[in-house]
Amino acid sequence: xxxxxIAGGGNTGATDYLRKSAGDDITAKLMPLVxxxxxxxxxxxxxxxxxxxxxxxxxxxxxxxxxxxxxxxWFATDAVLAEAMKSEQAIVWVLMAEKADFELDTLQESPFxxxxxxxxxxxxxxxxxxxxxxxxxxxxxxxxSQKEAMNEAEHYHKKLLKLKIA
Numbered sequence: 001x002x003x004x005x006i007a008g009g010g011n012t013g014a015t016d017y018l019r020k021s022a023g024d025d026i027t028a029k030l031m032p033l034v035x036x037x038x039x040x041x042x043x044x045x046x047x048x049x050x051x052x053x054x055x056x057x058x059x060x061x062x063x064x065x066x067x068x069x070x071x072x073x074w075f076a077t078d079a080v081l082a083e084a085m086k087s088e089q090a091i092v093w094v095l096m097a098e099k100a101d102f103e104l105d106t107l108q109e110s111p112f113x114x115x116x117x118x119x120x121x122x123x124x125x126x127x128x129x130x131x132x133x134x135x136x137x138x139x140x141x142x143x144x145s146q147k148e149a150m151n152e153a154e155h156y157h158k159k160l161l162k163l164k165i166a
Contacts, residue, residue: 044123047106051122054136061111061144065095065119067133076165090165093151095119095137097159104138114140117153 031049054062066072069092076090097119104118121135137150151160 045106046111047120048123050111050138051136061139062136063139063150065135065137067135071133073165088166092163092165094161094163095156095159096161101159111138112141114138115142116140116155117143117150 050060050062054060054064064075066075072092073090076092101119102121104114104120106120117137117139119135119137139150142148143153150156151162
């Protein structure tokens with residue numbers, strides 16, 4: 001629990017210390033702590049660990065998606081309400097994924113070694129994922145290093161529709 005809180009920024013003093021002392025290697029240094037803290041979740045592999053981390057607000061290479069339009073709308077508008085003074089619109093992205101976008105063998109492939117952004121349905125290791133009809137896009141090292149937004153990616157830019165909610 002402490003590792004999740006520290007990694008998620010819940011303890012700013014500890015988080016600042018870890019960032020200064022670990023530098024770019026903070027993920028590698030924190031992973032054993034996070035794994036020990038999450039052993040009770042039934043996580044089996046890095047895909048599960050990333051899923052749990054994403055659900056608890058840790059920075060990951062995953063991006064949340066939902067099959068449920070109302071869930072997506074709630075998350076978009078909830079963020080706007082929390083930041084009411086900063087934005088006048090909520091944004092909902094609609095992804096028109098194709099079968100090939102889901103072709104990913106999570107038993108054989110590591111989320112840290114994929115060559116292109118893909119969509120995957122996580123195991124239901126938390127009921128919240130099931131309740132939200134959740135899935136994730138997992139982003140390749142190249143797209144992360146280039147800070148490429150999904151709507152700018154060659155493979156996905158024509159598959160995304162941006163809806164502005166005023």
